[in-house]
Amino acid sequence: MPEQQRKQRSTPKERVEETDEVTTAPSERGEKLKGELDDLLDEIDEVLEENAEDFVKSYVQKGGQ
Amino acid sequence: MAVPKVCGIETEYGVVLRGAADANPVLASSMLINGYVEHHKVGWDFEDESPGRDARGSLREGAQPPEIETHLVNTVLTNGARYYVDHAHPEYSTPECADALELVVADKAGERVLARSMLAARRLLEPGQEVVVYKNNSDGKGNSYGTHENYLVDRAVPFANLVRHLLPWFVTRQVFTGGGKVGSENGAAPVDFQLSQRADFFEEEVGLETTLKRPIVNTRDEPHADPQLYRRLHVIAGDANLCEVATFLKVGTTAIVLAMIEDDFFEAAAGAGGRKDYSIVGPVPAMRTVSHDTTCKATVELSDGARMSAVEVQWEYLRLAQKYADETGLALCGGELVGGDVLRRWEAVLTALETDPSTLDGQLDWVTKLALLDAYAQRDGLSWGDPKVALLDLQYHDVRPDRSLYERLVRAGKVERLTTEEEVVAATTEAPVSTRAWFRGGCLARWPEAVVAANWDSIILDVGGDPLKRIPMMEPLRGTKAHVEHLFDTVATPAELVARLSS
Numbered sequence: 308m309p310e311q312q313r314k315q316r317s318t319p320k321e322r323v324e325e326t327d328e329v330t331t332a333p334s335e336r337g338e339k340l341k342g343e344l345d346d347l348l349d350e351i352d353e354v355l356e357e358n359a360e361d362f363v364k365s366y367v368q369k370g371g372q
Numbered sequence: 373m374a375v376p377k378v379c380g381i382e383t384e385y386g387v388v389l390r391g392a393a394d395a396n397p398v399l400a401s402s403m404l405i406n407g408y409v410e411h412h413k414v415g416w417d418f419e420d421e422s423p424g425r426d427a428r429g430s431l432r433e434g435a436q437p438p439e440i441e442t443h444l445v446n447t448v449l450t451n452g453a454r455y456y457v458d459h460a461h462p463e464y465s466t467p468e469c470a471d472a473l474e475l476v477v478a479d480k481a482g483e484r485v486l487a488r489s490m491l492a493a494r495r496l497l498e499p500g501q502e503v504v505v506y507k508n509n510s511d512g513k514g515n516s517y518g519t520h521e522n523y524l525v526d527r528a529v530p531f532a533n534l535v536r537h538l539l540p541w542f543v544t545r546q547v548f549t550g551g552g553k554v555g556s557e558n559g560a561a562p563v564d565f566q567l568s569q570r571a572d573f574f575e576e577e578v579g580l581e582t583t584l585k586r587p588i589v590n591t592r593d594e595p596h597a598d599p600q601l602y603r604r605l606h607v608i609a610g611d612a613n614l615c616e617v618a619t620f621l622k623v624g625t626t627a628i629v630l631a632m633i634e635d636d637f638f639e640a641a642a643g644a645g646g647r648k649d650y651s652i653v654g655p656v657p658a659m660r661t662v663s664h665d666t667t668c669k670a671t672v673e674l675s676d677g678a679r680m681s682a683v684e685v686q687w688e689y690l691r692l693a694q695k696y697a698d699e700t701g702l703a704l705c706g707g708e709l710v711g712g713d714v715l716r717r718w719e720a721v722l723t724a725l726e727t728d729p730s731t732l733d734g735q736l737d738w739v740t741k742l743a744l745l746d747a748y749a750q751r752d753g754l755s756w757g758d759p760k761v762a763l764l765d766l767q768y769h770d771v772r773p774d775r776s777l778y779e780r781l782v783r784a785g786k787v788e789r790l791t792t793e794e795e796v797v798a799a800t801t802e803a804p805v806s807t808r809a810w811f812r813g814g815c816l817a818r819w820p821e822a823v824v825a826a827n828w829d830s831i832i833l834d835v836g837g838d839p840l841k842r843i844p845m846m847e848p849l850r851g852t853k854a855h856v857e858h859l860f861d862t863v864a865t866p867a868e869l870v871a872r873l874s875s
Binding site: 343344345347348350351354355356359360362363364365366367368369370371372 | 384386387388397458459460461506510511512513515516517518520582583584608744747748751758759760762763764766767774775777780781784786
């Protein structure tokens with residue numbers, strides 16, 4: 308796992324400062340985030356099980372503790 | 373008086389055998405373990421098991437240890453964990469850990485063990501068949517399976533004190549421990565999405581049961597340690613977490629709260645003008661009230677008539693914990709490094725829950741899952757009742773790295789990790805250094821054939837010729853790396869080890 312993902316996100320205040328450093332305009336940033344999210348959802352489509360309805364219906368467990 | 377918060381997590385994974393006509397879950401679970409452990413499987417020593425013993429002081433007649441009823445395949449791993457079949461589920465019990473961060477690593481290592489087991493099980497299956505496991509707590513059809521935490525607690529603490537302060541604790545901590553779930557079950561009011569996988573399944577306040585009429589506070593009294601000195605608090609009111617921050621907070625905050633109860637800190641604070649306790653009127657329905665409200669604003673009634681939201685009750689516990697840390701220190705709860713981080717993150721999470729819970733995407737499971745489902749449903753114009761939304765919920769918990777939606781989010785850099793993958797992989801074979809798990813794991817790593825059986829508080833060795841030797845391990849903080857590394861390095865055989873220990 309890359310080091311930067313371990314970086315501590317502590318207080319919300321610090322996170323606000325972090326985003327302030329980004330130089331792109333808010334609208335561009337919004338576009339970029341939306342693009343990333345779209346890519347992620349497309350990626351998820353590729354790994355999702357087929358026949359959602361049957362799949363979910365067939366997931367039945369015996370009760371445990 | 374507070375004792376060190378040795379802790380562990382047991383997870384019953386959901387399991388399916390795909391591509392088979394007879395999808396027997398016990399068989400599927402067995403295949404995982406048999407596939408993972410090719411050679412020597414270590415037996416479990418049931419000598420000290422007594423799940424029918426009640427912390428309130430009775431032994432239920434005819435109560436059979438559930439492990440004995442259902443134990444089919446069992447093994448103990450070199451990392452000190454127990455891996456076995458329980459109630460038609462594969463169960464992974466982490467080794468005993470000394471603090472919340474160590475336990476996050478051990479819990480994540482369990483996911484990796486299950487992932488490898490799924491691959492290994494393929495060798496035992498017909499082509500086209502696959503065993504798949506899910507780290508969740510419900511099948512969405514009214515069947516639940518548990519993720520239990522365990523904490524070492526001072527035997528001298530009256531159990532009633534634990535109950536008094538833990539009922540409101542378990543009701544309100546759901547705001548950060550919840551695994552997130554689409555819909556409701558078990559007769560609960562309909563809801564699109566709720567915080568917890570488990571909340572709908574609690575029907576009693578206090579009790580011994582774990583599989584039906586589940587109580588918020590479980591009274592099973594099996595210390596797995598010196599019973600004169602210790603209890604093991606067996607917590608069944610928690611969700612399986614994938615987010616490391618959620619596991620860290622769940623364990624870290626509960627450890628501090630337990631230390632405060634042991635040190636009578638609530639009572640001391642009440643003397644100084646604080647509330648005596650935070651007892652909630654009707655904690656069972658309150659579990660659902662809190663879980664069913666994703667805004668985290670719903671209030672519950674306290675026994676003194678006040679109405680507070682779960683987050684407000686959490687603030688009160690946090691303020692007390694901060695005071696406790698100032699006055700007593702956190703040496704028993706992971707020290708400044710871990711305990712201090714728990715307090716800082718706890719505060720940050722409560723602040724965020726109060727202002728905008730969605731900012732905790734990537735830290736808490738329920739928020740992360742909700743954000744993902746929302747985005748997906750919005751893109752495709754799906755309603756909450758759409759099977760695809762239910763599938764996303766289920767597949768968030770898929771333990772196969774290439775199918776897990778949680779894992780997709782990690783890879784996309786959207787989830788905060790507290791561990792490195794290197795330490796997680798190491799923890800699949802190496803035991804935590806600072807508990808007796810190190811001794812158990814060390815014996816298994818060095819002399820697998822000599823370990824006839826083990827359990828949490830003893831290990832049975834075959835040293836050749838003589839009767840089997842049982843080594844008691846009644847003190848969870850003895851047998852650490854610091855204690856036994858030198859011993860291990862200076863003995864060549866299990867017989868020598870036993871001779872040295874008894875001399």
